[in-house]
Amino acid sequence: MQHLKNKVVVVFAASGDIAGAIARSFSQHGAKVYVTARNGDAVNGLAREIRAAGGNAEAARVDALNETEIDGFLKQVVADNGKLDVVFNGIGANYNEMGGRPAAIDATFKQFMAPMEKICGSQFLTARVAAKYMIQTQSEGTILLLSAAxxxxxxxxxxxxxxxxxAVEGLTRAMAAEWGGNGIKVICISPGAIMETRRISAWIESAAQQYGVPSAQLVAQYKAFDILKTNPTLKQVGETAAFLASETGTAFNSHVVDVDCGKLNIL
Known part of the structure; x- marks a missing residue:
């Protein structure tokens, strides 16, 4: 079933594994998908892959931390299509970008604030610019944010x-309340550790070296809290996003939706 047939969708930071999986799912459900990232080669490759599978995709180089670039790109998307239905921002941060994993007592203020600026700041920028154009075109669309467990x-x-x-989860609730009167729904997806992603693999390797333990031990410790004794896949995350962006997904407005198959250690 094509939940998003004829919808116009923009995916920011689409060079990442999660955003790429969500872009593929959006396309499979009938959407016209614009994939963007600072890495132009990566999103061009993703767009070619989507088109080869029969989907409709275009790629562009856009920095999801640059409001001028975000605004200019979404303005063009609206000019070309007359509307904007769905926006997802898959931005993330590697530990090495944040100065590793210092203890709170040792971390500098700059190290502490770096993920706040990159992760929450980017979500704020893409969401508010998207909302502006959704309101102008009366698109009554969906803004999907990304958090972590x-x-x-x-x-x-x-x-x-x-x-x-x-902070991203708090931002979700505030924006949903602010823009709900314009028919815009705002939802946050919070996946568990997706073992097949490059980011989680790198984190496991880094943590294993830091603590001097085998990688398999860290994976086993994480899996010990599985309720179903299984972990979510990228495809499942993509399908969840497509559902939430559909009309049926309206029931989840303002919510943080866990995609982790259930974890005993997550509130």
Whole structure:
């Protein structure tokens, strides 16, 4: 079933594994998908892949932390299509970008604020510009934000990313309340650790080296909290996003939707 037939969708930071999977799912459900990222080669490749599979996709180089670029691109999308139905921002941050995983007592203020600016700041920029054009065109669309289960976990040495994840979820509720009167729904997707992604693989390797333990031990510790003894896949995350962006998904407006198959250690 094509939940998003004839919808116009923009995916920011589409060079990432999660955003790429969501862009593919949007296309499979009938949407015209614009994939953007700072890495033009990556999104051009993704667009070619989507088109080869029978989908409708275009690529562009857009920095999801540059409001001028965001605004200019969405303005053009609206000019070309007359509307904007769905926006998803898949921006994330690697630990090495944030200065590693310093203890809170050792982290500098700059290190603490870096993920707040990149993760939450980018979500704020893309969401508010998208809302502006949705309101102007009366699109009554969907804005999907991305968080992480860190927001409701209890892990050491990740104060900045944990705070940024919680901030995105708070931003979701505030924006949903602000724009609901214009028919815009705002939802946050919070996947668990997707083992097949490059970011989680890199985190496991980094943490294993930092603590001097085998990677398999860290994976086993994470899986010990699985309720269903399984983990979500990228395809499942993509299908969840497509459902939430559909008319049926309206029931989840303002919510943070966990995509983790259930975890005993997540609130």
């Amino acid at each position: 860190l927001s409701r976990s209890k892990l050491s040495n990740v104060a900045g990313i944990t705070a940024a994840s919680a």
